[in-house]
Amino acid sequence: DIQMTQSPLSLPASVGERVTVTCRASQSIGTSLNWYQQRPGKAPKFLIYTASNLQGGVPLRFSGSGSGTEFTLTISSLQPEDVATYYCQQSYSVPWTFGLGTKVEIK
Amino acid sequence: QIQVVQSGAEVKKPGASVKISCKTSGYTFTSYGISWVRQAPGQGFEWLGWISVYNGDKKYAQKFQGRLTMTTDTSTDTAYMELRSLRSDDTAVYFCARDGGIEGAIGWFDPWGQGTLVTVSS
Numbered sequence: 001d002i003q004m005t006q007s008p009l010s011l012p013a014s015v016g017e018r019v020t021v022t023c024r025a026s027q028s029i030g031t032s033l034n035w036y037q038q039r040p041g042k043a044p045k046f047l048i049y050t051a052s053n054l055q056g057g058v059p060l061r062f063s064g065s066g067s068g069t070e071f072t073l074t075i076s077s078l079q080p081e082d083v084a085t086y087y088c089q090q091s092y093s094v095p096w097t098f099g100l101g102t103k104v105e106i107k
Numbered sequence: 108q109i110q111v112v113q114s115g116a117e118v119k120k121p122g123a124s125v126k127i128s129c130k131t132s133g134y135t136f137t138s139y140g141i142s143w144v145r146q147a148p149g150q151g152f153e154w155l156g157w158i159s160v161y162n163g164d165k166k167y168a169q170k171f172q173g174r175l176t177m178t179t180d181t182s183t184d185t186a187y188m189e190l191r192s193l194r195s196d197d198t199a200v201y202f203c204a205r206d207g208g209i210e211g212a213i214g215w216f217d218p219w220g221q222g223t224l225v226t227v228s229s
Binding site for chain 1: 215
């Protein structure tokens, strides 16, 4: 199975600050990497597919990049409503696997 | 709009089975697939399996093959997941999510159901 490793586990940041979450795959997965946002007590929300494509309705301050084994999710200007845990997930091969999440909080 | 609504919380004893429903609306059910994912308390996500509503094709995470059954009912646009021989470490919130299309599984999940808490305890 492909292992997904996220860093950091916790990310305190100020409103308006640029935030970057990193996700690494245990083997090359091309651009088969997706990102989700999970607010406390809620179901995950799909943000980005194939590394850099923003799902419809997702604010433009979210962006994704990377290929191979290293990927990033960036929030260009953190807003209070972005407080959540962010998960990466590979769709390169079954079983689809997830990172353990990065909790983004307001400092 | 697209909605995915799951059945309510369940409490089961070890060795029992649980069956969760996932009712969809707002899109053509038969043109997509459904994946099942779970999240144990305080843990990350674990994908269990996928079923194509279009042709019944299935994919499984190997650890669940043999005790996981996924079905769909196109008359009610509902998917079902049954997990048998439950253990305490199956305690988790179980999610269904739309995944893939007629061409097969894509491996990304949108949208998700609200989740169903399954508690396995003697």
